[in-house]
Amino acid sequence: MKKSLLWASVIAVIWCSFAIADNSKIPQRSDIAAQYKWKLEDIYPDTLAWQADFNRLQSQMGSIGAFEGKLGQSSENLYQCLSLRDSLNNILDRIYVYANLKQDEDTRISQYQEIADRASNLSTHLNEATSFIRPEIVAIPNATLENFLATNDKLKLYDFYIKDIIRTKAHILSPDQESLLANARMATRGPSNIFDMIDNADIKFPIVKDEHGNNIQLTHERYYKILESPDRRVRYDASKAYNGAYLNYINTLGATLAASVNDDWFMAETRKYKTTLEHDLDSDSIPVSVFDNLVKTVNANLAPLHKWVSIRKRVLKLDKIYPYDLDVPLARPAKLEFPYDSAVVTVETALAPLGPQYVSDYKNGINSGWVDVYETEGKTSGAFSWGAYSTHPYVLLNYNNSLDNFSTVAHEMGHAMHSFYTHKSQPYVYEGYATFVAEVASTTNEALLINYLLGHAKTKNEKIYLLTFYIQQIIGTFYTQVMFSEFEKAIHDQVEQDGALSAESMRKIYRDIYQKYWGPELNLETWNDIGGLRIPHFYNSYYV
Incomplete structure (x- = not known):
């Protein structure tokens, strides 16, 4: 009884229809209350x-x-x-x-x-x-x-x-x-800037219909939320429409990513490195063998990922399984809503093992203008934490009440707290930390949150829902990031060996690697390989 009450009160869970309220238009920044915007005036008025x-x-x-x-x-x-x-x-x-x-x-x-x-x-x-x-x-x-x-x-x-x-x-x-x-x-820096303008300012996503025939104006965050819909027709339509929007820019994206890879190689070769990978890893004194061993080890252990596809296919009772079936929860009721105000309180509670000072500093950050919460038209997509040595950290979210975004709060605040404590304890010359270890603080927070939620789930379906998400989280943190890195290495190798890149060749490379990781049971639509050109990290050399 105590667990059930706690789950209901601090998480403010609402079992509900998948339909998104007021989804016919994209909010403007002026529509968002000040309490949900970061305070850049803390840097300059x-x-x-x-x-x-x-x-x-x-x-x-x-x-x-x-x-x-x-x-x-x-x-x-x-x-x-x-x-x-x-x-x-x-x-x-x-x-x-x-x-x-x-x-x-x-x-x-x-x-x-x-x-x-x-x-x-x-x-x-x-x-x-x-x-x-x-x-x-x-x-x-x-x-x-x-x-x-x-x-x-x-x-x-x-x-x-x-x-x-x-x-x-x-x-x-x-x-x-x-x-x-x-x-x-x-x-x-041109290729990265060009992609950012396409991805955040220029691209227009179509309107799709939800389960009830209502219009949904697609956005980056609405798309990922729709992929959790129990209605397969909705997921299919959204996947086709979202990825199809990028196909309208296919040649521009191909030329931009190719230019980015060539720029990377120019910098590495000029500095007398054998490869771009060696150049990027050497800044943190990491041998290339570490990267190669990671990719080799993951490739030798893809069976659990292939098994997960088979389990999904069986539980969802599908004749064929596609990428747009990989995010739908395996339990019903299939949708939980996690309002932001309740989510930040739950994260605060879940982080208690890190100690009262950490929790106090986290709470202060949430309440002091560190976070920009909701998606608005033209806002940079995704989520990140950033800041300067002489400022507090800033966190960009595009919060949509999903469990994934709930976990993202814990993740990005992990980055923010990492930076906050680093800046407090280190002199300026050592204020940064290596990308290679940057995800430790963030994924620790994710793990604490999911452990807390599982400990307070009140039904079998809730536990299945959370465990499904936990598995997806592990896949995203481990398998997906290595898959991305393998793709980056493949396209850089092509240039470094005096080859050339095009939208078509990069799509094929991405498709082959994607299929290898997810296994033969996963069927790919013609648009699924556009991921190799639309993921922002690929425009920043070996960012993942």
Whole structure:
């Protein structure tokens, strides 16, 4: 009885029809209450203040040049240069984060497109101004560097940073070449920006009918929610319509992703790496063998994923199973709604094992403008956590009351709390953390949440519903990410071996890998391989 009451009260579960309320139009940002929007004014009160910091950084940037050619002369020169660089970068981070988060609010607004582009250009110019630092450090004799570090207590802060630069000495170019590469970023960021504009600002999804014949204006988040519908016709229609919208841009997407891969290889080859993968992993000192062993191990253990497809096919009583059947719950009633206000309280309760300070800081973040909650027209899709060293973290959601989005709150707040504590405990030069370990905090929160929900489920159907989701979560975190990485390696290999890429060739590569992972029982529609061109991560080299 106690578990049942707790489930009902803190989760505010509503068994309901799948139909989405007021789904004939997409909300505008002005429709959303202030309490569900992040507070970018915590960074700058307005764009005038942003511009003032922009101007300040522009005027200070040239001061770093006073150290060029002098880093090997004294430990104090080296320390002062690195300290100034960190100070300038700290200002840049605020400028860059604010501009890009403003653009994320509504990617269609030209003003925010422009300030985001200006911030990117400013970043390029600062990188160019500081590009002499690494070549000069590797030119200092090792004995001199060791003496600098031994005799200057302030410089000891940069001990690991300096040694990591020495580790990558073979891939550091001359000052002139480093300056040229820094400037090249103004051009090489183009493919990612182009895809973002297609995916968030320009693409228009069709209207589909729900189970009752009502119109649903498709959006990114509504699509993923519809895939949980018990009505197969609705799922099929949504899948065809959603993926079909990307087919309207097929050649542009193909050319954009191909350009992105070529840009990646240009950067890696110029730095004398054998592959883009080696280049990307080396920044975190990770051997390529780790990646290769992961892919090899997963490929040798695809049987559980194939078995899961068979189980779904049997339980759903399907003659054939398709990708649009992979997200529908296996228990009935098939839909739980998790309103945001109840969800954040439940997540807070589920995170109790992490201690009272963690829970208090989480609650403060939720209530202090860290999170931008709901989907609106033009808003960047998906979810992420981001911020600058001198700001609190920010979390973008497109919340739709689904269990997946409920779990996403825990996931993204895991990232946010990771950054929050890192920034509190580390100096600026070590404020980041490797992508390779970035998902530990987020998936820990997911696991705590699902464990809590399972412990408070009151019926067998609820437990099946949650366990089905848990399995899907494991597949998404493990199998899917490795599958994505294998696809990225395949298209990069093609370019690195003097081949070429097209929309058609990349779709075939993606289709073959997708089929291998999910197994022979899964049937693919003609549009399912568009995933290789429409997933944002692929436009950021080996992001997954």
